[in-house]
Amino acid sequence: MTLPRTTTLRTRLTVYYVAVLAVLLLVYACLVFALQYEALTRQMVHDEVQDVITVEGLLYFDTHSQLQVQQNYYSRPQSHLLVDRLMEVLDASTGAVLYRSPTLNGMSMGDRLAPSEGVLGFNQRRFELADGTKIFMVSHIHQMAGRTVVIRLGYRLDSFRSYMGRFLLLLLLAVPLALALAAAAGQSIARSALKPLDQMNTSAESITAHNLHDRLDVANPNDELGQMATAFNNLLQRLEQAFFQLHRFTADAAHELRTPLAIVRATSEVALQEQRSADEYRNALSSVLEEAVRLNATIDSLLLLARAESTQPGEQQTVFPIKLLVDEVLSFLEILLEERDIRVVEKVEGVESANVLGDRSLLRVAFLNVLHNAIKFSPPQSVLVISYTNLEGPPSSQCITVQDQGPGITPGEEERVFDRFFTRTGTAAGSPPGAGLGLAIARLVIERAGGSIRFETNVEVGARCVVCFPVATLDPSEPAPFALNSGTA
Amino acid sequence: MPPSKPTILIIEDDRKLSAALVSGIESAGYEVSTASSAEEGFFLVHSVRPQLLLLDLTLPHRNGLDILRQIRQEGIDIRVLILTSHNTIEDRVEGLATGADDYLGKPFSFAELLARIDALLRRFLPPKETFTETIGDLVLDTRARRAERDGQQLDLTAREFDLLLYLAANRDRTVSREMLARDVWRESSRYTPIDNVIDVQMARLRKKIDDPFSVKLLQTVRGVGFCLRETRT
Numbered sequence: 001m002t003l004p005r006t007t008t009l010r011t012r013l014t015v016y017y018v019a020v021l022a023v024l025l026l027v028y029a030c031l032v033f034a035l036q037y038e039a040l041t042r043q044m045v046h047d048e049v050q051d052v053i054t055v056e057g058l059l060y061f062d063t064h065s066q067l068q069v070q071q072n073y074y075s076r077p078q079s080h081l082l083v084d085r086l087m088e089v090l091d092a093s094t095g096a097v098l099y100r101s102p103t104l105n106g107m108s109m110g111d112r113l114a115p116s117e118g119v120l121g122f123n124q125r126r127f128e129l130a131d132g133t134k135i136f137m138v139s140h141i142h143q144m145a146g147r148t149v150v151i152r153l154g155y156r157l158d159s160f161r162s163y164m165g166r167f168l169l170l171l172l173l174a175v176p177l178a179l180a181l182a183a184a185a186g187q188s189i190a191r192s193a194l195k196p197l198d199q200m201n202t203s204a205e206s207i208t209a210h211n212l213h214d215r216l217d218v219a220n221p222n223d224e225l226g227q228m229a230t231a232f233n234n235l236l237q238r239l240e241q242a243f244f245q246l247h248r249f250t251a252d253a254a255h256e257l258r259t260p261l262a263i264v265r266a267t268s269e270v271a272l273q274e275q276r277s278a279d280e281y282r283n284a285l286s287s288v289l290e291e292a293v294r295l296n297a298t299i300d301s302l303l304l305l306a307r308a309e310s311t312q313p314g315e316q317q318t319v320f321p322i323k324l325l326v327d328e329v330l331s332f333l334e335i336l337l338e339e340r341d342i343r344v345v346e347k348v349e350g351v352e353s354a355n356v357l358g359d360r361s362l363l364r365v366a367f368l369n370v371l372h373n374a375i376k377f378s379p380p381q382s383v384l385v386i387s388y389t390n391l392e393g394p395p396s397s398q399c400i401t402v403q404d405q406g407p408g409i410t411p412g413e414e415e416r417v418f419d420r421f422f423t424r425t426g427t428a429a430g431s432p433p434g435a436g437l438g439l440a441i442a443r444l445v446i447e448r449a450g451g452s453i454r455f456e457t458n459v460e461v462g463a464r465c466v467v468c469f470p471v472a473t474l475d476p477s478e479p480a481p482f483a484l485n486s487g488t489a
Numbered sequence: 490m491p492p493s494k495p496t497i498l499i500i501e502d503d504r505k506l507s508a509a510l511v512s513g514i515e516s517a518g519y520e521v522s523t524a525s526s527a528e529e530g531f532f533l534v535h536s537v538r539p540q541l542l543l544l545d546l547t548l549p550h551r552n553g554l555d556i557l558r559q560i561r562q563e564g565i566d567i568r569v570l571i572l573t574s575h576n577t578i579e580d581r582v583e584g585l586a587t588g589a590d591d592y593l594g595k596p597f598s599f600a601e602l603l604a605r606i607d608a609l610l611r612r613f614l615p616p617k618e619t620f621t622e623t624i625g626d627l628v629l630d631t632r633a634r635r636a637e638r639d640g641q642q643l644d645l646t647a648r649e650f651d652l653l654l655y656l657a658a659n660r661d662r663t664v665s666r667e668m669l670a671r672d673v674w675r676e677s678s679r680y681t682p683i684d685n686v687i688d689v690q691m692a693r694l695r696k697k698i699d700d701p702f703s704v705k706l707l708q709t710v711r712g713v714g715f716c717l718r719e720t721r722t
Contacts (some may be wrong), residue, residue, distance in 0.1 A: 289712025
């Protein structure tokens, strides 16, 4: 049974419940009726047998050899039904009628002996009198005064039938009444059981971006509704966190964009304040232009972050050897290394060409940022150590450690350097500070690829950045690793 | 009689940007017409018959792509360069598929815009027959990939030669870091490390081609980029 989707859960529950109850009640009523019918029939047979036994003692032949019943039979108080009883006595051998009770009004109870009546014991059967009255009778063979007679004793069935009819009517009337009561009770039980849901509904309706800290009341954390409310509250918790991060990020971004804008504004205003030389104007415009470029770079980085954040897992992902990517980035940055006379020492432990799974172009940006960062902070003529270690699994992972000899990271800032817009002071050679998004992008991208990036604490000299990835196994359907290597080199 | 200047039509609703474009493009030696709406622009396409259209995509009332579609349907012979702040790969693909010849995301460097305009209008000229580029006393042999100045062989790395060649091909014109990153380093996007690499590479190139000589060819235009030009003193 399907109900229209517009009905409430409460109504649907009640309807299903009442329907099941109706079927159960009908089955129950049928059973009760059948049992009652059976019990009353048995009682009737019992009464008739008792009657027959009683009658046997009261029958006698009078002086005219006529069969008679002693009249005190009617005065037996326990035989309340006996007034209505119908009786016929036949001669067993001739089939002649020896006696008929006055209640029969001369009608026969079956004339000749039926085949089943000749046997011992009590025979029971239904019969219809000549006037259409339905009776239920018991026959019994009896010896008296040297003759074998058959005593037939029956009751009219009409009172029994009307009684059973009334009983059935009563049962059938009780069923809808019970169903109506059950429906009302079910409706009210469902209403009170679902009441917390209504409350949750109201609270949920009122939660907006401004009061994300509001939570639903959890009446009983163990029942289903309580579990739902708890789950919903956890969802709100996560949403609130994400919302807060977004909010802070937007504020930070706006702040970061303000600085170059302030420079643009101040420079332009100062330039226009009074008559200046062409060189001064040129200088001011160049400064404005530089800030415009810087603004653009920050926006590009923000868009890159947004892109990395919105990338679904599995999208744009390929399996490629990580060392090749790092070497590619190093050769791109080689000019910076040469310029500062920084020597790169590579240490490879274990498998050289471990593969990782991820968005290659984004991971390239991540390593570009990490390595550029290390070079930026390295003093001239220092050594940059890049080591590859394979950690046995499962799942086995490949770690790339970048160790520079720069000033290192202030203790306690190992995590903060990954915050967006975090900038460290003291870059070597006075290179301009970045927007502070490089490491934030690196972390986001690396974590999206299932990896991790951190700066080790308690490093004696310089900073040590550790990037780890789970080792990806190539799909057998993909080209062999060396083919892939040559493809990406 | 000198050949008439090519005409460029700009359809851009931001008046300030439009004015800057007109002034910059006119001083680069082109005729310029402007329109601030799609309807006006479409009228000018028919009446002025420009050779090149600079088309902003976000216009009032009618999308820039609609105009482009109609221009292509009518089979008008005009090159179209899209200028837009919608700068995703999908937007580029859609723009080029609709019939644009090139695509430039806002904010762009003016140097790059001029380079693209030149390239689009030059596209159908026959390629150069020579394999040498000469700027003053600097001579590049593009086949042997050798450079010499004032008769002295310059010892350049492959990247330095590519860089010099690109600058020479765009001589007298400023090239931006964006152009260098894309055309010389073949980097699809720009990040801080790339600008750093470009600056250092440029400093080294200057050391080799300019430092030993009194006349400096390679100039840095602050905030804009670099320019290779023969300065007559």
